[in-house]
Amino acid sequence: MRQPVDIVIAGSGPSALLLGVHCAERGLRTLIAAPDPETVWVNQYACWRDELPVDGAISWGELLVPEFSSALVWLEEDAPRVLERGYGRLEGTRLHAMLWDRFVRAGGQTCHGRVLAVEHLATGIRAETDAAELIRGAVFVDATGHQSRFIRRQPGDVTGYQLAYGILADVEGEPASSDRMTLMDYRGETPRDDIPNPSFLYAFQRESGLWFMEETVLVGPNATSFGTLKSRLENRLERQGVKVRRVLEQEHCLIPMNPPLPRVRQRSLGFGGAASMVHPASGYMVAHSASLAPEVAECLLVGLGSYKGEPREAVREAWNVIWPRTARQSHALYRLGSTILSEFDAPTIRAFFQAFFEQPGDRWRGYLSRTLGVSGVMASMWGTFGELRPGVRKAMFAALARNPMESWQSIRGGLVE
Numbered sequence: 552m553r554q555p556v557d558i559v560i561a562g563s564g565p566s567a568l569l570l571g572v573h574c575a576e577r578g579l580r581t582l583i584a585a586p587d588p589e590t591v592w593v594n595q596y597a598c599w600r601d602e603l604p605v606d607g608a609i610s611w612g613e614l615l616v617p618e619f620s621s622a623l624v625w626l627e628e629d630a631p632r633v634l635e636r637g638y639g640r641l642e643g644t645r646l647h648a649m650l651w652d653r654f655v656r657a658g659g660q661t662c663h664g665r666v667l668a669v670e671h672l673a674t675g676i677r678a679e680t681d682a683a684e685l686i687r688g689a690v691f692v693d694a695t696g697h698q699s700r701f702i703r704r705q706p707g708d709v710t711g712y713q714l715a716y717g718i719l720a721d722v723e724g725e726p727a728s729s730d731r732m733t734l735m736d737y738r739g740e741t742p743r744d745d746i747p748n749p750s751f752l753y754a755f756q757r758e759s760g761l762w763f764m765e766e767t768v769l770v771g772p773n774a775t776s777f778g779t780l781k782s783r784l785e786n787r788l789e790r791q792g793v794k795v796r797r798v799l800e801q802e803h804c805l806i807p808m809n810p811p812l813p814r815v816r817q818r819s820l821g822f823g824g825a826a827s828m829v830h831p832a833s834g835y836m837v838a839h840s841a842s843l844a845p846e847v848a849e850c851l852l853v854g855l856g857s858y859k860g861e862p863r864e865a866v867r868e869a870w871n872v873i874w875p876r877t878a879r880q881s882h883a884l885y886r887l888g889s890t891i892l893s894e895f896d897a898p899t900i901r902a903f904f905q906a907f908f909e910q911p912g913d914r915w916r917g918y919l920s921r922t923l924g925v926s927g928v929m930a931s932m933w934g935t936f937g938e939l940r941p942g943v944r945k946a947m948f949a950a951l952a953r954n955p956m957e958s959w960q961s962i963r964g965g966l967v968e
């Protein structure tokens with residue numbers, strides 16, 4: 552039978568590997584249990600460059616391919632808004648290989664199996680896997696993504712999802728700017744189809760003639776209508792005179808945007824999607840996982856050293872690194888913003904983003920990167936509100952009135968949680 556380890560991580564997505572590397576490199580005996588731990592992730596990840604952490608062992612900048620120094624947001628027909636902020640696509644294969652190499656070199660272990668059940672004992676955990684292997688360890692980390700089964704959450708439901716259908720394709724014509732990335736192109740009417748929400752085009756050129764283009768609903772109901780988004784994308788490209796010669800890859804994206812937060816007093820630790828770490832306003836998370844992983848690993852190292860034989864406290868402290876009180880308060884406000892956005896039609900959402908990006912750069916950047924703190928998030932919300940036309944304010948109040956419970960919980964959580 553395998554010797555007990557310190558940290559058992561279920562999952563092999565970016566969050567599992569990021570945390571696994573930092574735990575193993577600190578000398579914690581770390582094991583990753585997942586059905587296919589060596590397999591590269593299917594999803595393509597992108598992020599703002601300034602959100603990537605400083606990690607001497609990873610040249611994050613080199614992994615951004617392509618990288619753009621600014622991004623465009625189209626809210627009016629004639630001219631885009633230019634966001635002067637670096638953005639890029641992370642090369643998944645290289646990032647995975649780097650992390651995997653570091654994990655193995657630091658003595659990380661793997662179990663090729665899905666975790667089926669976890670039992671918490673006084674001095675640690677026992678995890679059962681479908682590889683017929685019983686794993687023993689001090690701390691169990693659930694990094695199995697948004698559908699996690701091992702993390703207990705606060706009451707409530709996911710009320711909004713990001714839905715997107717994307718293709719990497721060889722095209723004739725230019726669907727968007729070729730030297731900047733198009734973060735959101737909200738131009739055009741919302742078609743009458745089975746998705747009530749407006750969608751935007753997210754696009755960038757990977758290399759000459761090769762484009763990644765995605766039709767995205769920022770936040771809406773769980774309408775897994777990828778076919779509808781595919782039609783919207785095709786119609787948009789046709790209107791723009793862009794011909795798709797060959798589709799190389801397709802992406803189907805469904806992200807729960809505002810899942811209830813995990814309970815911070817529980818024996819399992821969550822990380823990544825399993826710990827509701829996705830940003831409720833944007834759907835981004837990988838850079839946040841990368842930033843938090845060293846801190847969480849350090850906390851576990853110190854905690855396990857201090858509370859030998861009783862890992863409960865170490866887990867509690869690690870939860871407080873992931874979800875400190877102020878982050879939970881901000882999250883409640885973000886949830887409110889996300890609920891309001893899910894109710895807006897195209898003209899309202901365009902007017903909303905006009906006002907949002909009218910704020911000073913530090914503020915909209917901070918809002919999107921969770922660096923503002925509760926008062927900053929509130930100031931950003933008030934600042935945006937102050938810029939809105941009366942008609943949009945009215946739509947906002949109507950959205951709040953349609954979701955009284957959700958609105959009240961968010962405001963209460965933001966102020967007093």
Ligand SMILES: Cc1cc2nc3c(=O)[nH]c(=O)nc-3n(C[C@H](O)[C@H](O)[C@H](O)COP(=O)(O)OP(=O)(O)OC[C@H]3O[C@@H](n4cnc5c(N)ncnc54)[C@H](O)[C@@H]3O)c2cc1C
Pocket residue numbers: 561562563564565566567584585586587592594595596597598664665666667694695696697802803804805806822823824825829834835836837838
């Ligand atoms: C299509 C798509 C595109 C996205 N794009 C971006 C982006 O550009 N930028 C960004 O920051 N975020 C993006 N996100 C959001 C978020 O970063 C991703 O969802 C990310 O994959 C979450 O990482 P994770 O490691 O927490 O979970 P996942 O990547 O979902 O990994 C979960 C892992 O757990 C394993 N697993 C599941 N059950 C078990 C079990 N019982 N036992 C053991 N292992 C198990 C799975 O096999 C998998 O390896 C995107 C999400 C999606 C769906």
